[in-house]
Amino acid sequence: xxxxxxxxxxxxxxxxxxxxxxxxxxxxxxxxxxxxxxxxxxxxxxxxxxxxxxxxxxxxxxxxxxxxxxxxxxxxxxxxxxxxxxxxxxxxxxxxxxxxxxxxxxxxxxxxxxxxxxxxxxxxxxxxxxxxxxxxxxxxxxxxxxxxxxxxxxxxxxxxxxxxxxxxxxxxxxxxxxxxxxxxxxxxxxxxxxxxxxxxxxxxxxxxxxxxxxxxxxxxxxxxxxxxxxxxxxxxxxxxxxxxxxxxxxxxxx
Numbered sequence: 368x369x370x371x372x373x374x375x376x377x378x379x380x381x382x383x384x385x386x387x388x389x390x391x392x393x394x395x396x397x398x399x400x401x402x403x404x405x406x407x408x409x410x411x412x413x414x415x416x417x418x419x420x421x422x423x424x425x426x427x428x429x430x431x432x433x434x435x436x437x438x439x440x441x442x443x444x445x446x447x448x449x450x451x452x453x454x455x456x457x458x459x460x461x462x463x464x465x466x467x468x469x470x471x472x473x474x475x476x477x478x479x480x481x482x483x484x485x486x487x488x489x490x491x492x493x494x495x496x497x498x499x500x501x502x503x504x505x506x507x508x509x510x511x512x513x514x515x516x517x518x519x520x521x522x523x524x525x526x527x528x529x530x531x532x533x534x535x536x537x538x539x540x541x542x543x544x545x546x547x548x549x550x551x552x553x554x555x556x557x558x559x560x561x562x563x564x565x566x567x568x569x570x571x572x573x574x575x576x577x578x579x580x581x582x583x584x585x586x587x588x589x590x591x592x593x594x595x596x597x598x599x600x601x602x603x604x605x606x607x608x609x610x611x612x613x614x615x616x617x618x619x620x621x
Contacts, residue, residue: 484565484567484568484569484570485568485569485570486563487563487569487575490569490570491575495575495605495610496575498609498610499575499577499603499610500561500577502528502603502609502610502611502612503561503577503579503601503603503612504559504561504579505528506525506528506529506601506612507556507559507579507581507599507601508556508559509521509524509525509528510522510524510525511554511556511559511581511583511597511599512554512555512556513549513552513553513554513585514553515549515550515551515552515553515588516550518541518546518549518550519537519538519541519546522534522537522538528611528612529611529612529613530604530606530611530612530613532613533612533613533614533615551587551588552585552586552587553585553586553587553589554583554584554585554595555583555584555585556581556583557582557583557584558581558582559579559580559581559582560579560580561577561578561579562577562578562579562580563576563577563578564576564577564578564600572602573604574602574603574604574605574613575602575603575610576600576601576602576603577600577601577603578598578599578600578601579598579599579600579601580596580597580598581596581597581598581599582594582595582596583595583596583597597617597618598617598618598619599615599616599617599618600615600616600617600619601614601615602614602615
């Protein structure tokens with residue numbers, strides 16, 4: 368009997384120890400889980416606290432004259448945009464704007480009236496204008512005509528109206544084959560209108576420049592005649608009291 372009692376006692380002791388061990392393991396697991404959750408909550412709280420602290424630092428602006436001013440006081444202050452909006456609604460902001468031209472009112476005509484280049488009448492005499500126009504008309508009445516068989520024919524006839532440099536340039540273009548477009552073309556002068564080109568400032572030009580809108584009739588290879596309009600730009604310079612053609616351009620924007 369005593370041997371049996373000892374065996375029962377040992378068995379009970381073993382089972383009791385095993386139960387206690389299992390309980391300890393369970394308790395340690397629970398404690399570890401609770402500890403981890405607690406650490407995560409603390410980290411989140413610290414993060415929230417830091418974020419809120421940064422927000423408070425941004426919102427709180429230290430005022431040396433009023434160091435006790437707090438967040439509520441700062442939040443009650445309107446932002447610059449709100450202040451300007453209130454001033455705009457009350458009309459105060461307009462009083463701070465300076466009126467252009469020292470208080471003078473600018474009319475719509477002054478705002479949109481842009482002066483163009485000066486007129487020839489403001490720079491040249493009446494005789495200079497007339498002489499340059501007359502030379503331009505006589506020159507164009509000759510060179511606007513085209514003989515498709517002789518490209519230089521009318522340039523030769525108007526040679527006395529041109530500078531030597533301009534004539535030699537035209538002659539060089541002919542020799543280089545740059546007048547082939549003339550072959551087969553016949554054109555006759557009819558009328559012209561001379562005007563001051565608005566795209567050129569006479570105060571910056573050397574000499575007088577005229578634009579001429581020319582009407583004529585032309586035919587190709589003796590075909591049907593058709594009316595045409597071209598624009599010539601003629602520049603003149605004064606030589607010994609007379610105006611002479613110094614340069615020309617055809618269908619150039621004016």
